[in-house]
Amino acid sequence: MGELLRDWRRRRRLTQLDLADLAQISTRHVSFIETGRSLPSRAMLLRLADRLDVPLRERNQLMTAAGLAPMYSERSLDHPALHEAYAAIELVLYGHEPHPALAVDRHWNLIAHNRAVAPLLAGVPDFLLARPANVLRASLHPEGLATRIVNPGEWRAHILHRLRHQIDTTGDPVLQALYEELAAYPALEEYDETELPSSLHVAVPFRLRSELGELAFISTTTVFGTPMDVTLSEVAIESFFPADAATAQAMRAFGASLAPDDPAQGRMRDGH
Structure with missing residues (x-):
C-alpha cells in the first residue's frame, strides 16, 4: 500500500x-x-x-x-442499481441529436451512441466496429476514419496528447498499450505538436469527409459529477457540436430525416 x-x-x-x-x-x-x-x-x-x-x-x-475492504462498488451498466444512470446517458445522447454524441468507458470503448454518429462511421470496416469497438482506434487506424479526416495531423496530435494526459492521470497500462498502438500508425500528415492551433479555432476541430459532405465539429466531454460506483465514474459522453454553418445545416437536414417516434433506431449498445 x-x-x-x-x-x-x-x-x-x-x-x-x-x-x-x-x-x-x-x-x-x-x-x-x-x-x-x-x-x-x-x-x-x-x-x-x-x-x-x-x-x-x-x-x-x-x-x-492496506488489508481493508474495497470502498466503491463496480457494477455493469445494465445492473438494476445503475438503471437511472444509464437512462440519463441515453437521454443526453438522444437529446443531442441531430448532432453526434457517444458514450465511452475508461479505455475509450464504445458503450452507446445516438443516430447522428452513423454517417461518421460509414465505410469503417467491421473489424474496427466489432465489440468492444474502440473509438480512438477507429479514428486513427489507417483503414478507419484516418483517410477521411481533413486535418489528420492536427487531430492525431490532439488524440495522442489527450491520451498521454489520461495515462499520466490514471497510470492505466491498458491506455499505455493503446497509446503505443496508435502512435505506431503511419502519420498521414506531418504535424508539429508544439504548433498552436489556428487563431480561427476556439478548440481543435474534427474535420471529416462524409456522405453528408465535409463536416467540422468541436467536442465537449461530460462525466457524472459525484459517482460512487467505479463503472459509472469511468463513463464519459463525447458530444460533438458544429464548428461552422455548413456543418450545422448538414446536420439539421440529416436530423429532419430521422423518425421522431423511434429514438432507439440506429442507436448502438456495445455489450450493455
Whole structure:
C-alpha cells in the first residue's frame, strides 16, 4: 500500500511535505505510511486518496493493499442499481441529436451512441466496429476514419496528447498499450505538436469527409459529477457540436430525416 501511495504522490508531482500539507498531517506520518511503518485507517487512506485525486478503481486497490475492504462498488451498466444512470446517458445522447454524441468507458470503448454518429462511421470496416469497438482506434487506424479526416495531423496530435494526459492521470497500462498502438500508425500528415492551433479555432476541430459532405465539429466531454460506483465514474459522453454553418445545416437536414417516434433506431449498445 505504501508503494502504491508513493507512486500516486510522485505521479501528481508532490513531495511528502506537499501531501502532508494537503492532508493536514505531519510529513513524518506520510513517510511512515509510505515505508510501511504505519498502517493508515480507512478514513486517513481516503483522505490521502482524495488529496491525490486517485480514481475510484485505484482507491479500491489502495484499500485492498492496506488489508481493508474495497470502498466503491463496480457494477455493469445494465445492473438494476445503475438503471437511472444509464437512462440519463441515453437521454443526453438522444437529446443531442441531430448532432453526434457517444458514450465511452475508461479505455475509450464504445458503450452507446445516438443516430447522428452513423454517417461518421460509414465505410469503417467491421473489424474496427466489432465489440468492444474502440473509438480512438477507429479514428486513427489507417483503414478507419484516418483517410477521411481533413486535418489528420492536427487531430492525431490532439488524440495522442489527450491520451498521454489520461495515462499520466490514471497510470492505466491498458491506455499505455493503446497509446503505443496508435502512435505506431503511419502519420498521414506531418504535424508539429508544439504548433498552436489556428487563431480561427476556439478548440481543435474534427474535420471529416462524409456522405453528408465535409463536416467540422468541436467536442465537449461530460462525466457524472459525484459517482460512487467505479463503472459509472469511468463513463464519459463525447458530444460533438458544429464548428461552422455548413456543418450545422448538414446536420439539421440529416436530423429532419430521422423518425421522431423511434429514438432507439440506429442507436448502438456495445455489450450493455
